[in-house]
Amino acid sequence: MYARDIMSPRFHILSPANSIAEAVKMFHIASVEEQKRIFGLMVIDEKDQLVGMLSMYDIILFIQPKHIHVWSEIEDLEAHAIFGELLDRVKSVRVSDIMTTNVVTVKPQTHVMAIADLMIKRHIRRLPVVDGNNVVGVVYISDLFYHLLEKFL
Amino acid sequence: MKGLLVEEAMRRQVIQLSHDVSLDKCINQLIKFKVNALLITDETRCPVGAVSKTDIVGAFYGGLPIAESLSMDIMNGPLITCFPDDELGVALDLMRRNGVHQLFVQGAEPCAMVGTLSYSDVVALLYRYCRACPKGAVRRSELTDCSDQTQLLIVRDAMSTSVISCRQEDSLARVIEGLTAHRLGAVLVQDAKGLPVGVISKTDIILAYHHGSSLEVEARSIFKAPVASCDENSLLSDAIRHMFLKDVQRLFAYAGDPSRIVGVLSLSDAAHIRSGSCRACITSRIIAAP
Numbered sequence: 001m002y003a004r005d006i007m008s009p010r011f012h013i014l015s016p017a018n019s020i021a022e023a024v025k026m027f028h029i030a031s032v033e034e035q036k037r038i039f040g041l042m043v044i045d046e047k048d049q050l051v052g053m054l055s056m057y058d059i060i061l062f063i064q065p066k067h068i069h070v071w072s073e074i075e076d077l078e079a080h081a082i083f084g085e086l087l088d089r090v091k092s093v094r095v096s097d098i099m100t101t102n103v104v105t106v107k108p109q110t111h112v113m114a115i116a117d118l119m120i121k122r123h124i125r126r127l128p129v130v131d132g133n134n135v136v137g138v139v140y141i142s143d144l145f146y147h148l149l150e151k152f153l
Numbered sequence: 154m155k156g157l158l159v160e161e162a163m164r165r166q167v168i169q170l171s172h173d174v175s176l177d178k179c180i181n182q183l184i185k186f187k188v189n190a191l192l193i194t195d196e197t198r199c200p201v202g203a204v205s206k207t208d209i210v211g212a213f214y215g216g217l218p219i220a221e222s223l224s225m226d227i228m229n230g231p232l233i234t235c236f237p238d239d240e241l242g243v244a245l246d247l248m249r250r251n252g253v254h255q256l257f258v259q260g261a262e263p264c265a266m267v268g269t270l271s272y273s274d275v276v277a278l279l280y281r282y283c284r285a286c287p288k289g290a291v292r293r294s295e296l297t298d299c300s301d302q303t304q305l306l307i308v309r310d311a312m313s314t315s316v317i318s319c320r321q322e323d324s325l326a327r328v329i330e331g332l333t334a335h336r337l338g339a340v341l342v343q344d345a346k347g348l349p350v351g352v353i354s355k356t357d358i359i360l361a362y363h364h365g366s367s368l369e370v371e372a373r374s375i376f377k378a379p380v381a382s383c384d385e386n387s388l389l390s391d392a393i394r395h396m397f398l399k400d401v402q403r404l405f406a407y408a409g410d411p412s413r414i415v416g417v418l419s420l421s422d423a424a425h426i427r428s429g430s431c432r433a434c435i436t437s438r439i440i441a442a443p
Contacts, residue, residue, distance in 0.1 A: 058185070065400040066187050067277045082398050089377065089400075092360055098185045101178060 003115060004108035006147045007129045007137030010034070013044045014054055016096035020062075023054055023095050036142065040126050042135060043099050050128055050135050052099035062098045063090060105130040106139065112147065115139055159244050160237035162278040163258050163268035169194050172201060172225040176212055179204050179224050180363045184356070189255040192266055193228045199264040202230030203257070206355040213362040214329045234259040237267065241278075244270055245424060252336065254421065272421040273402065279424075280393055306389040311426050312406050312416035318343050321350065321373035325361060328353055328372050338402060341414060342376040348412050349405065351376030380405050385415055393423055 012030035014023055023041070030038040040055035063086060065071060105128045106115055118124060119141055129137040146153070168182050169192035182191055183206060190205040208227045212219075217226065234257045235244045244256055248270075258268035318341040319328050331340050332355065339354035353376045361375050381399055383392050385406040392404055403419040 062185060062187070065397065067273065067397045067400075070277050070280060070397045086400055092357070092375065092377070093184065094364065097181060097360060097363060099181070101181060 001112045001147070002108065003106050003110045003112070003127075003129045003139055004137070006112060006143045007108075007139045008034070008143060009137045011135070011138045012038070012041055013135075014041050014095050014099075016043055016045055016051055016094065016099070018095045020059060020090045020093050020095070020098075023059065027056065036140075042103075042128050042138065043095055044135065048134065050103060050105065050130065052096070052101045053103050053126075053128075054095050054099045058098050058100060062093070063087065103128065107131065108136060112144065116144060116148065119144065157241045157278065158237065159235055159239045159241060159258055159270055160268075162241060162274045163237065163270045164274060165268045167192055167257065167266045167269055169200075169266070170204075170224055171196070172223065172228065174224050176209065176217065176219045176222045176224070176227070177363070180209060180219070180359050183209065183359065184363070188269065189271055190253075190269075191224070192232075192257060193224050197264075200232055200257070200266055201225075202228035203232055204228045205253070205255070206359055209359045209362065210329055210332070210355050213358065214326065214333075214368065216368075219362060219365075232257050232266075234266075235270065241275055245272075245275060248272065249425070254338075272419075272424040275424045276393060276420050277397065280390075280397065283390060306426065307385070308383060308387050308389055308392045308404070308406050308418050309385045309416070311389055311422045312385065312418040313422060314416045316341055316405065316414055316417050318349075318414075319353070319372055320345070321371060321376070323372045324369050325358065325366065325372065325375070326368040329358060329368075332358075338419065341380065341405060341417075342372050349380045349382075349414050351378040352380055352405070353377070354402070380411075380414075382407055382411055382414070383418075384409070389418075389423065389426070392418055393420075396420060396423075 012026060014026055026041060027038055030041065040053050042050055043052040043054055045051045065086065104118060104122060104124060108129055108131050115127060118127065125141045127139045128135050129139060168186045168188055170179060170182060172193050172195055179191055190203045192200050193202045193204055195201045204224050204227060208229060212222060212227050233247065233251045233253050235247055237258055248254065248256055255269055255271045257266045258270055260267040317331050317335050317337055319331055321342055321344055328340060339352050341349050342351040342353055344350045353372055357375045357377060381401045382405040383395060385408055396404060403417055405414045406416040406418055407413050408415045
């Protein structure tokens with residue numbers, strides 16, 4: 001069993017020039033259309049090259065205040081209002097500014113056990129499947145999970 | 154601050170890149186992790202220098218192509234370092250003498266950097282001490298029946314009165330010249346009537362570089378509004394809290410009217426006060442001095 005057998009051939013992508021607000025909307029659209037929570041999206045440039053991945057973690061890491069530990073000690077905090085102001089400052093930031101650029105990929109012929117090994121060792125939840133220069137699918141950890149543990153279903 | 158060590162304030166995450174990565178990647182990491190400088194390593198993963206936001210701004214001004222230029226082309230060395238068991242005061246002096254906003258914290262091995270220390274890390278630690286201190290300004294300012302305000306430091310005590318500004322129609326090249334000439338992290342942007350309308354920081358400039366802007370675009374295209382500001386008579390502790398909550402490095406100080414900017418308070422100014430936010434600590438330091 002190989003990556004091509006368990007990958008999702010349908011995937012949503014982001015452009016490096018997308019704003020963070022556009023990325024958040026795309027996460028929502030992708031989750032609705034795929035009928036499962038999508039926590040990370042591939043970033044593909046105008047030449048159809050995979051240039052990065054953007055996860056919810058990347059966005060939360062960026063929007064959280066640098067000194068979050070000080071926040072936790074201030075009791076009378078109206079966090080919602082303050083966070084609203086912080087989000088205003090994200091307007092000028094694009095996907096390319098905060099995406100992860102060292103993307104680990106697999107080939108369609110990569111064996112599922114090799115995929116499992118990669119996901120465990122590198123703490124990866126999704127792996128783009130690349131054939132030559134083109135992205136042909138993505139393997140989510142849930143795809144792998146249900147494939148390997150199908151016997152229990 | 155006496156007795157406080159670097160290890161109490163430092164961050165334990167060191168963002169490091171190889172000397173042969175592009176400036177594009179450097180900017181991505183500076184923005185993503187909100188740090189002032191990156192550690193640059195050689196092929197053996199030994200530190201060889203640092204790339205700061207200032208270096209990136211210089212690369213933009215110098216017209217270096219962002220995708221082809223490498224970190225080794227613009228990095229600074231040798232590294233300015235301190236040790237985890239150095240006193241914070243010593244580290245602050247080191248930062249000031251070398252004109253840097255971030256130190257790398259060296260571990261037992263010369264090649265092992267175990268953390269970073271910036272002015273804001275120092276202020277954050279002091280702020281937490283002030284909150285825990287029963288005599289501290291942070292607690293006292295929360296009390297409505299507080300009558301003795303004379304011990305409390307105000308923004309005017311720590312701010313710089315030298316405010317550098319530019320006009321909305323100024324080019325980015327001119328803004329960079331202003332920042333560089335005065336060794337500043339940000340400039341105030343004013344409209345035609347001289348009223349403050351926004352701020353441009355080094356972060357805004359490196360974002361413009363990353364997005365492919367030219368040096369000729371106008372300041373109005375990248376400035377951040379509104380201006381984060383406070384009254385010059387505000388309590389220093391309130392201003393510091395304001396900076397942490399808004400996640401900004403500086404507040405512009407006004408005299409009564411928000412349109413009348415008279416100074417700027419940065420986290421580095423606050424760090425240089427060194428004794429938290431009230432005079433109680435300063436007095437104790439003078440008494441304790443030999």
